[in-house]
Structure formats: C-alpha cells, structure tokens
Amino acid sequence: MGSTAATLKEFYDALYARFGPQYWWPGDTPFEVMVGAILTQNTNWKNVEKAIGNIRKAGLLDPVALRSIDVGRLAELVRPAGYYNIKAARLMSLLRMLVDDFGGDMDALFEGSVAVLRERLLSVHGVGPETADSIILYAARKPTFVVDAYTCRMACRHNLILEDAAYDEVKAVFEENLPLDANLFNEYHALIVRLGKEFCRKTPVCAGCPLESHPHELQA
DNA sequence: GACCAGGCACATC
DNA sequence: GATGTGCATGGT
Numbered sequence: 001m002g003s004t005a006a007t008l009k010e011f012y013d014a015l016y017a018r019f020g021p022q023y024w025w026p027g028d029t030p031f032e033v034m035v036g037a038i039l040t041q042n043t044n045w046k047n048v049e050k051a052i053g054n055i056r057k058a059g060l061l062d063p064v065a066l067r068s069i070d071v072g073r074l075a076e077l078v079r080p081a082g083y084y085n086i087k088a089a090r091l092m093s094l095l096r097m098l099v100d101d102f103g104g105d106m107d108a109l110f111e112g113s114v115a116v117l118r119e120r121l122l123s124v125h126g127v128g129p130e131t132a133d134s135i136i137l138y139a140a141r142k143p144t145f146v147v148d149a150y151t152c153r154m155a156c157r158h159n160l161i162l163e164d165a166a167y168d169e170v171k172a173v174f175e176e177n178l179p180l181d182a183n184l185f186n187e188y189h190a191l192i193v194r195l196g197k198e199f200c201r202k203t204p205v206c207a208g209c210p211l212e213s214h215p216h217e218l219q220a
Numbered sequence: 221g222a223c224c225a226g227g228c229a230c231a232t233c
Numbered sequence: 234g235a236t237g238t239g240c241a242t243g244g245t
Contacts, residue, residue, distance in 0.1 A: 041227040047243055048226090082242040086228080128228050148226050193226055 004160060005177040011158075011211055012184075015191040018210040022190035025138035027052075030106045031063055033139040034098075037131050038091050039081040050080035063104035067095040090126025097124055110140040118144065129167045137189070143182040145174040146189040150196030158211065 026045070027033040032052065039048040052061070054077040060066045066074070075088035097120075102108040110117060114136060121132035133146040147170045155161045161170050178184060199209040 037226090040225090042225065042240090043227085043242080044225040044244070046225090047241095050243085080242060082225090083227090083240045084242080086240055090228085126228065130227065134226080146226085150226070189226090196226085 003177075004173065007158070007160065008174065008177050012178075012188055012191070014210045015195055016187065019191055019194050021187060022194055024186055024190035025134075027138075029061075030110075030139035032061060034094065034106075034135050035061070035066075035091065037134040037139070038094060038126065039078060039087055041083070041087070041090075041131060043082050047081045051078040054078070054080070063095060063098050063106075067092075067099040067104070086126070090124075093125045094127060106139065110142070114142050114144050117142070129171075133171070137182060137185055141182050141186075143180045143185055145171050145178075145185050147171045147174075148189075148193065150192050151189070153196060154192055154211075 025033045025036065026049075027036050035055065036048055036052060039051050055061050055066065058077060060069065060077070071088050071092050074092060075084045078084050078087050078091070081087060098104055098106070098109055109120070117136055117140060118132050121127050121135055122129070127135075130146060130148055133144045136142050136144045137146055147167055151174075152161070152165070152170055155170055155173065156163050156165070160173055174185075174188070178188070195210065
C-alpha cells in the first residue's frame with residue numbers, strides 16, 4: 001500500500017478522469033461566493049441559488065447595499081435557503097466586518113496571509129472553519145483545503161482518517177500530502193463533493209464509485 | 221412522509 | 234471536552 005500522498009494523488013486523478021473539471025465555485029464574483037458560503041451551510045445548493053436570485057433581483061448583490069438593509073428584510077430574501085433568520089444574522093455579521101472595517105472592498109479584506117485571513121473570518125459570528133475555508137479558497141483564491149461532510153465520509157471510508165477526526169486534522173491530511181496549490185485544492189474539493197453527491201451518501205452505495213478499487217471501510 | 225442537504229452556536233452534562 | 238439540539242426550506 002502506498003503513502004497517503006500517493007493515495008491522495010491517485011484519488012484525485014481517478015476523480016478528475018471520471019468527472020472532469022467542476023468549474024467551482026458557482027458564482028460570478030468573490031462577493032457572491034462569500035454570500036453563497038454562508039447560505040449553503042447544511043443546505044442544498046439549489047435552495048441557495050434561489051436565495052441569491054432574490055438578492056440579485058432586489059438589486060442588492062453588493063456589500064454596501066446589502067449591509068444597509070434591515071436584517072428582517074434580508075431574512076425574507078434568503079428564506080428559500082432555510083434557517084433564514086440565522087443565516088440573515090450571520091450574513092449581516094460578515095457584511096458589518098466587510099463594510100465597516102474594510103470599506104466593502106473584498107480585496108482589502110483578503111489582503112495578507114491565509115492564516116491572518118482565516119482568523120479574521122473565524123472571528124465573525126456564524127463563520128466556522130468550513131465557511132471560512134470556502135471563502136478563502138473560492139473567493140480569495142488562496143490555498144486552504146476545504147473540509148466538509150463529504151470529505152470526512154470519503155477520507156474515513158478509505159482509512160485516511162479516524163471517524164471522529166476533528167476538522168483541522170482532516171484538513172491537515174490533505175494539506176500535508178498535496179502541493180499547496182489553490183487550483184488543485186479548488187478542483188479536489190469540488191470533485192469530492194461531486195463524488196459524494198453520486199456515491200458516498202450516508203447509506204453507502206458504492207457500486208461504480210471511481211475509487212472502488214481502493215478498500216472501503218463501509219459503515220451504516 | 222421520511223430523509224437529506226457543500227454548518228454553526230449554544231446548552232448541558 | 235464530548236454529546237445533543239435548534240435552526241427551516243425544498244428536492245427525492
């Protein structure tokens with residue numbers, strides 16, 4: 001059996017060969033990506049698209065404009081994404097930092113090292129590790145590995161991590177065994193999500209899985 | 221009608 | 234520090 005680095009490269013190659021480029025993140029601007037990162041928390045992307053569509057139709061897909069509205073109105077706009085009261089508050093927290101501390105300038109927010117930016121994002125109420133990493137990778141386009149439920153499921157089933165591994169442990173497995181490359185991390189995470197949607201459901205149905213040549217540790 | 225979806229904060233022990 | 238719970242819409 002090969003090293004973790006070799007396994008991760010092998011998996012990436014198999015996923016890319018099977019699915020091809022995923023063109024993530026689905027969003028036109030860094031700001032839209034950031035909004036989507038909050039709205040997609042534990043939520044199907046289709047519902048997020050409706051919510052972002054509402055914001056766009058209202059002419060509010062802009063940091064300063066969105067920052068200025070009432071949080072209750074924001075909640076109505078993002079209603080299709082679910083958890084709308086919570087998400088409106090979280091989004092507004094992020095908007096307050098972006099607009100009040102950085103003049104609504106995404107480039108200013110993103111300035112500096114990944115570590116500094118990550119701490120900055122994590123300090124916002126409602127931004128956890130996955131949301132922060134999604135914003136760093138897909139909006140700021142800086143190298144940080146995004147870990148989500150699919151990543152944990154896949155890594156666990158292929159014995160790369162223990163089932164109860166913490167977020168930062170899972171993240172470290174990928175970052176320490178792959179080149180530190182934003183484009184690679186972008187595609188890898190997107191491919192894992194694609195894999196998860198088609199194969200690594202909570203109920204493991206892995207026939208035809210592109211990684212099936214590798215031993216699975218299936219669990220209920 | 222259950223089950224699930226690209227989390228996070230908070231309460232309780 | 235581990236474990237459980239609330240938050241909520243829309244698709245399968």
